[in-house]
Every structure is written in structure tokens, then in C-alpha cells.
Amino acid sequence: MNSYGFLLLAIFAEVVATSALKASEGFTRWLPSTLVVAGYVTAFYFLSLSLKHIPIGTAYAIWSGLGTAGIVIIGMLFLKEGMDLAKLLGIVLIVLGVVVLNVFSKAH
Template sequence: MTYALLLIAIVAEVIATSALAKSNGFTILVPSLVSALGYAFAFYLLSLVTKTVPVGIVYAVWSGAGIVLVALAGWLIFGQKMDLPALIGLALIIAGVLTINLLSKTVSH
């Protein structure tokens, strides 16, 4: 259940960040509300996850997965281009998140 909550928090953060890009500096109501509510929901879920998983691990997974998924959304939804160094950086983030989850004894499975 803990990792399901973390996954939902990640999705909420990606939606909130994508809406933030459309809020025009919080001047457009609907994307601004989606962004604010999405972040609030994501942080609430993160607070629940940190009851059972160390905060450093939670934040590393949440932010790392969020970075990769927001970059993917930027590419697919907003038509943003990524060069080779950006792709390499994203691959390193994915490797870090996988290392934490699959190999670290800090994470309880």
C-alpha cells in the first residue's frame, strides 16, 4: 500500500507540474487550481508514505521519478526536445531510483 501511495503522489506531482506550465504564472485559473491542488495532494500522500519509509528515500524516488515523467510529458505533450546530454542525465536518474529500490537495504520491502 505504501508504494501505491507513493506512485499516486508521483502522478499527482507530474499532473501539477504539467498544469503549472499552462498556468502562465498563476494567471489562468483552471491550470493554477490543478497545480495547487495536485501539489497539495502529492504532499499529503508523501506525508503518509514517510510514516513507513525514510524521508530521504521517499524524496529521492518521488523527485527522481517526477523529473523523468515531467521530462517525458514535456516531450510528448508540449513538444519539447531533449538532446543527448539530457537523455543521459535522465537515464542516470532512472538508474539511481532503481538502485535505491532494488539494491539498498535502507528501503524495506
């Protein structure tokens, strides 16, 4: 698997872990709490593998941008969190920032 594949796995694991964080109710429920810990361990493992070939700034920008967008979508679909113009604009700006870093930056 290539470094961007590892990065996508890291993002997926982080989104799963963060989604379970609310369900853990402050780590008082064992199953979601276990999912949180396992998800973050998995996320950092795959992030570390991706860093063999992706600069850390680029990897972290992609991870945080896509992770944030993923959590917003999870929140809307499953946690009854709303969407307004400010939230939408913020997500668009984050994603655009990641695109700018990856497409236009020459500092690799």
C-alpha cells in the same frame, strides 16, 4: 493501499501539478492555477502517507526521479520539448540512482 501505492499517487499528482504550472502562465489563468495548487496539496498528502513505512530519503529519491522522468516525457509529448543525448543520459542516471538506492542500500 500500501505505502508504495501512496507514493505512486503522490508522484502522479506532482506530475499533473507541474504540467499545469506552465499552462497557468504565472498564475494568471485560474483553471490551470487551481490544478497546480490542488495537485501539489494532493502530492504532499500522499507523500506524507507513504512516509509511514518508507524512509524519507528513499521516498524522496523515488518521487523526484520518477517525477522528473514523467515531466520530461510530458514535455516531449505535449509541450514540444526536444530530446537529445544529454537529456536522455541525465534521465537514465537519475533512474539508475533511484534503483541503486532502493536495491543496494542497506540503510533502511
